[in-house]
Every structure is written in C-alpha cells, then in structure tokens.
Amino acid sequence: MALSSKKFLAMTILVLAFLCIAFVPSLVMEFLGDVPSLQRLPSSSIRKIAQHVIVKRYNSGEYILKERELAGGTYFIYEGVVEVSGQFHTHNNDSQVFEWRKFDYFTQSESIRQEDVIALTKLTCLMLPYKYSFLMDPKSIWSEDMNLETIAPVEHILSLEPLDVNTFRGITLKGAPKSNKALAAASKTVHFLKILHSFHAHFLLPGDINIPVIYQVDRLGDVCNVATRRVNAVQKERIVFFLIASFHREEEEEEGFDHQEPTMPSVPGPEEVLPKQGLEEGVKLPGHGPRGVVSTPTYVPWPTEIRPLDLKTYTRHTKRHPSVSYWLRAKGRLPDDKTLHRCVGAYFSDLLFIQISLNPHRREGMLPSSISLDHSMWFHRDFRADEWLLYVIDSPTAYNARGFSRGQMFNRRGELVLSAMQVGVVREIKTPSKL
Missing domain, CATH: 2.40.160.210 (Acyl-CoA thioesterase, double hotdog domain)
Known part of the structure; x- marks a missing residue:
C-alpha cells in the first residue's frame, strides 16, 4: 500500500532532520578528534578540517574511487567498511586486498590511482577536498x-x-x-x-x-x-x-566542586x-x-x-x-x-x-x-x-x-x-x- 502524502512528508522530514543532526559541526569535530592520524595535528587545524569536510554516502558494492580515476580529497571513514584492492608491481605481479574501517582514512591525490576503493557495507565518509590538504601537513x-x-x-x-x-x-x-x-x-x-x-x-x-x-x-x-x-x-x-x-x-562548571586551601x-x-x-x-x-x-x-x-x-x-x-x-x-x-x-x-x-x-x-x-x-x-x-x-x-x-x-x-x-x-x-x- 502506498504511503499517504502526509506520512511520506513526515518521513522525509525525519530523515532530513536526522542527517542534519548527525553532522552538525560539533559532532563532526568530535569524530575528527578521535581519528588517530589527526591527533598529531594542532587543534586549530582539526577545527578547520571540520569546517571543510563534505559528507559522502555510499551503498554496499559502490565504488568510492576507481583505479586510474582522477579526483581529489582525503576520506575519513565515519561508518562502515571499505575494501582497497590494487596491483602492486612486484616481480610476480601479486595483487593485495585490504579492509579499512571507522577512523581509517585514504587519500585521493591529483595523481593517477593504482587501486580501487569499494564500499563493502553502507558507508559514510567525511571527505576533505584536495584544496584543503595543506591542513593535514602543518609546520x-x-x-x-x-x-x-x-x-x-x-x-x-x-x-x-x-x-x-x-x-x-x-x-x-x-x-x-x-x-x-x-x-x-x-x-x-x-x-x-x-x-x-x-x-x-x-x-x-x-x-x-x-x-x-x-x-x-x-x-x-x-x-x-x-x-x-x-x-x-x-x-x-x-x-x-x-x-x-x-x-x-x-x-x-556547575557539575564540579571548587575550593582552594593554599x-x-x-x-x-x-x-x-x-x-x-x-x-x-x-x-x-x-x-x-x-x-x-x-x-x-x-x-x-x-x-x-x-x-x-x-x-x-x-x-x-x-x-x-x-x-x-x-x-x-x-x-x-x-x-x-x-x-x-x-x-x-x-x-x-x-x-x-x-x-x-x-x-x-x-x-x-x-x-x-x-x-x-x-x-x-x-x-x-x-x-x-x-x-x-x-x-x-x-x-x-x-x-x-x-x-x-x-x-x-x-x-x-x-x-x-x-x-x-x-x-x-x-x-x-x-x-x-x-x-
């Protein structure tokens, strides 16, 4: 039975509300602070990264990045699992496969990729565009x-x-x-x-x-x-x-006690x-x-x-x-x-x-x-x-x-x-x- 227009509208509003709540800046910053590879950065850099990341969602089996595809950005896995596979040009031309999960990240630079990145499950990533990559490399x-x-x-x-x-x-x-x-x-x-x-x-x-x-x-x-x-x-x-x-x-402040004797x-x-x-x-x-x-x-x-x-x-x-x-x-x-x-x-x-x-x-x-x-x-x-x-x-x-x-x-x-x-x-x- 088809949903009534009122029910459909209500569900749409709930979904949109969830997406807005899930990725308010404070929660994005909270997540990025737990990414081990970012913790070495100045706190000011993490705050700026939180301002520039873009939410990306993928279904299971969908390509995030393809071999020899030109794109740009760093992807932080917020939720889900990805598979990374590619040809490693060794003497026997072996291929290797890796799985990455929450808090892992992968980077698509402006050079040609040598591997595919595929969603194994429903996947949510926070992507930092390439033009802001300098935030990942502070002095x-x-x-x-x-x-x-x-x-x-x-x-x-x-x-x-x-x-x-x-x-x-x-x-x-x-x-x-x-x-x-x-x-x-x-x-x-x-x-x-x-x-x-x-x-x-x-x-x-x-x-x-x-x-x-x-x-x-x-x-x-x-x-x-x-x-x-x-x-x-x-x-x-x-x-x-x-x-x-x-x-x-x-x-x-209201949750803690405060006194000083010395x-x-x-x-x-x-x-x-x-x-x-x-x-x-x-x-x-x-x-x-x-x-x-x-x-x-x-x-x-x-x-x-x-x-x-x-x-x-x-x-x-x-x-x-x-x-x-x-x-x-x-x-x-x-x-x-x-x-x-x-x-x-x-x-x-x-x-x-x-x-x-x-x-x-x-x-x-x-x-x-x-x-x-x-x-x-x-x-x-x-x-x-x-x-x-x-x-x-x-x-x-x-x-x-x-x-x-x-x-x-x-x-x-x-x-x-x-x-x-x-x-x-x-x-x-x-x-x-x-x-």
Whole structure:
C-alpha cells in the first residue's frame, strides 16, 4: 500500500532532520578528534578540517574511487567498511586486498590511482577536498605555521617530528636547557578536547643530548572523558625515561566542586622585581645575546623570563633555607592550545626543583650533585604559560642521599594552577684524595 502524502512528508522530514543532526559541526569535530592520524595535528587545524569536510554516502558494492580515476580529497571513514584492492608491481605481479574501517582514512591525490576503493557495507565518509590538504601537513604539532623568526622559543623546544601515529622523534636544541618531550608526545595521541591533568615520570638512565630521542606511545585507555597514555623515551635501543600521563575532558562548571586551601604568598609583582642573570645552581641564564637573535632548526634563544624574589647573592657554596620563589613566563606569544601551555608549565617546573633540597647542606668547597629519579605533576586550572606565574618551591626533607622537593604555581589572580613533586639523588661529589 502506498504511503499517504502526509506520512511520506513526515518521513522525509525525519530523515532530513536526522542527517542534519548527525553532522552538525560539533559532532563532526568530535569524530575528527578521535581519528588517530589527526591527533598529531594542532587543534586549530582539526577545527578547520571540520569546517571543510563534505559528507559522502555510499551503498554496499559502490565504488568510492576507481583505479586510474582522477579526483581529489582525503576520506575519513565515519561508518562502515571499505575494501582497497590494487596491483602492486612486484616481480610476480601479486595483487593485495585490504579492509579499512571507522577512523581509517585514504587519500585521493591529483595523481593517477593504482587501486580501487569499494564500499563493502553502507558507508559514510567525511571527505576533505584536495584544496584543503595543506591542513593535514602543518609546520608544527602546535601551530599551523612555524616561523623561526617569530616562534616562541619554548614552543620550538617542545616540537616533535611525528614518525607514525604512536611514535615521535625529538632533538635537544642548542641554547636551551635540556628537556624531555614525552609529555608532548603523549598529548599528540589523544582527542584535543581531552586536556592533560597529571603525569608521573621516572628517569631510568642518563640520556645523550647529542642524539635524537624516540618517543613511543602506548594508548593504555580511552574511556568516555578520560584517556591514559604511557610514553617510553628510547635512545640506543634502551628506555632512558618513561611516564604515565592522564587526560580529562573538561566538565560543565556547575557539575564540579571548587575550593582552594593554599594561598599565594604576598610578594612584589614581577614588574617590581628586577631580572637576574642567573639562579646559581640548576638554571644558568646566559647573558643577553645580540638583538635580533632568532631560532634556527638547531638553536633556540633562552626560552623563559625569570625574576627571583630573593635578591641576595648566593653561590653554590652558600648554606640557606630549602625554599625559593620566583616569577616566570615564556618569552614570546604561544598558540592558544591548552595542552601546550600545560606542557610548558611542566617544562618550567623542572628548571630549578630538586636542587632546592641541597640548600641547607651547602658549604665552601663542597661540590653538590643532583639527579632526578621521578617527577609528578597535577594541573588544577587553565593558565597561560606566556603570562607571569609565581612558582613557590620548598624541600621538606632529604635523607639517605634522596632529596624531596614540592612546588606550587599560582597565576596573578592567586589561583593555584598546578602542583609538582620530585625526588632525586642528592649527594656531594667526592674528589680523589691526593697522595
């Protein structure tokens, strides 16, 4: 029996409503954030890709792309299964067949294809036209364009080269304190709406700053609004460092509790404190270089401004209280990426940390040594690392050659934005006795 015109119209409206709801921009962006191959991109690139993709639907058995067909675009599988088959010109001319499913993607470039792509089931794809393909190849994992003349030094320091969806390579740039980019690697394997909230790191072996580090990421878990990652930092086929990082999607403000017990110390603002060209142990600030010095592929200017509140002059041999407070911020302007700012905060936290546990034990002629064993951090609130932050560090105890330091970082409104703790081996370097 034929449907009445009213029923047909009602069904048509329902179908059109479903299609509109299913692919509103927010849901498209939600899907794209879960595509592993896109997670290495800057969040701004994913947002732009979401604006330009086109919904494509196919029936089972229908060709999406044909061999030797000219077209253009990158197809992200939203729902369904595709078969990819083609001739691989080997010595025995074998053909191979692959199946791809949700979150896989395939690209049709402007060159001639060598394989067919066929829908095995009903299929929905999001197709990014070829003219927007540049969005898939940004200059940096943090921003779409990396201009070495204007980039903030710390963004350059925390940049990585993606080798595949779970593996990254990083180098230590000259001119900057050594840094570990494992946190950045972990961040580039999660949905960009899931923000870093904690990590626990362990230092296993000394690294070599003269050779690249390979960061291997294990995707331990993705549950609703939470993701967990483990990262191994590898040099010379040995794990020299690993961390576990957790990410949490921001909740609605009315759904969470809010309180803060620690209060920011009453101290002069950073404008009232003169910069100091050195913090003795741990942080060695170089003298100002010539004007116009910029980043290069292998060099970066000193990345932070530091203004200590205690202006007394100390040396590595001066005994003092195991605490320090200073203002700091990144030089230059950073992209609006919340995870980048948290990675920079973690980088800041380690510039001068475990060394504070040595302060009560310093004396003339002593050569101190400190080596990190583990480092943990918790991020409480959003902050910008290119705006002034007050870092308050103290060391409650040292015993059995282990020092313990803890730190709290506040923004200028007095809000506690992060907490950190570190344990390390601290001891005196013994010089060989003379005969």
